[in-house]
Amino acid sequence: MSKSPYALAPTSPEGAEPHHRVMFLSVGQTPRADLIGDMLTNLDVSIEALEIGALDGLSKAEIDDLKVRPGEQSIITRLADNTDIVVSKPRIAERMAKIAAAFHPNEFDLVVILSTGLFRDFESTCPTVNAQRAMESAVISLAAHGASVGLIQPLQQQIAELDIPALAPYKICASYAADGDRKLLAGALVDLADAEIIVLNSVSFTEADRQMVAKASGKPVVLARRIVASAIRLLLHRSQPVTLPGVSPEFAEKLLRLTPRERQVLSLVAEGLSNKAIARQLGISPKTVEIHRSNVMSKMEVTSSNALIRMVISAGHP
Template identity: 80%
Template sequence: MFLSVGQSPRADIIDEMLESLDLPIVPVEIGALDGLSSAQIADLKVRPGEASIVTRLADGSDVVISKPRIAERMAAIAAGFHRNEFDLVVILSTGLFRDFESTCPMVNAQRAMESTVISLAAQGAAVGLVQPLAQQINELDIPALASYRVTASYAADGDKALLANALLDLADCEIIVLNSVSFTDADRQMVAKASGKPVVLARRIIASAIRLLLHGTHPATAPGVSTEFTEKLQRLTPRERQVLSLVAEGLSNKAIARQLGISPKTVEIHRSNVMSKMEVSSSNTLIRMVVAAGHP
């Protein structure tokens, strides 16, 4: 299940990810704005003091809406899924700074991106974030990043001029993160070529998380993934791969336990096994390994 902020379908995002995954996935999609009238969507416009998020409607147009109120709507949808109704639920949006309760295994795009940025910054790298809206630069609030070197700029997906301007703002950064699922691989390639720096794409982070969670049932070797990483993955049991992916999102043992329907103590055992088999000593190192595997 792909749960997006706007209206379905979002074939522009999902088809690209499915192609890169090369797994026998049957996608189902719900947009949080599906079925709403123009007046109801307009009622979700940003009010004073609210953070904003931009999303796409079925007609291809973009709309800026209230982040906290659309997050509540999405949380209600996710909470309504029954255990084992879906093999995986994917929250297909960065920018939603909240946990979503679910009895299905879940990929939360924002959590996955957040843990990626933290792991890169913790390594000492100066990280540049490209947000889709100018106002999101001031709205960015990730307490865990407060002590790291993180600079934000903005650009719309596909807008070469704005992306070029963003790179000027982020000239001193060593790694660029395109922090929205709307950015495409073409955007990534352009930014990488113009900057000469590594560029992290949200879609690839999400695809990596999906691959890890489904790898146990449908093992597959993705093009460009190192043989060493693949061999280490093969050491893991299906459950350990699920735990690996959720650890990479920065989830606590209790949160992982709720999603997988097991006890926190069992999660702790799986987590220890994962660290040992992947030959890493910290969660940050594990996350960097996953990021590298998803970004050949």
């Protein structure tokens, strides 16, 4: 376990919120200050960021044994020497699940699963943001609104592997590109010419990638890092936020109506979690979650969970 060298926030001024201990669990090796530091740059939340990677402490032979085999679904991740490796999605998911399950109750204020590609729930005694669940919920909410959604995956083989039953009823198309590869990103946009909204479906994509795709396509572009950062912000704010970088004044004004617990419920609803799942994470009853959820919908002036999710996405994606 390590602290991200760039993610530890400065000492909070008197009267400000205390530091929040946030554990970032990634598929590869730490440190991932490039990724974590970027997500935390614009958060007005004081965070002590810690990291653990599923490949930390393994020998080269042990890492090689986790590489994707014929017939297995794949996921790409990064090693400490900044090289990429394609590993087995099911086997790395099992390894990450064991790590998350071993965290002690209240050991961290938040656990963040830093992967868009692991289609499973992670049992943890700490509140958890699952990047894949958050992105899946975002895509469904956009597609359910009638928009044709184009997904850009980091690996070509992930197009054929894309199997999300919840997306079956909607207009979804996919292409691929590596983060930072302008040529491949441009090619992906040709494949996704009919899409109305583009989703950069990996936390490896950067804000520079988002801006390039948005400029080239002239379409709204959803960035996984922003979705995750938004969830972190909403879950950790315990006092009324005064300013919210990157958030529209209208959305910020509505957030001010919510209690700290309602903001937590808002974030988990935006991740697509059920009342029972939210109750488990927050240590409250499903009935209490239902009450909070109703209050959130009323105060945010929306009539459905999909509308709420679209509002959260729009707030963080100009």
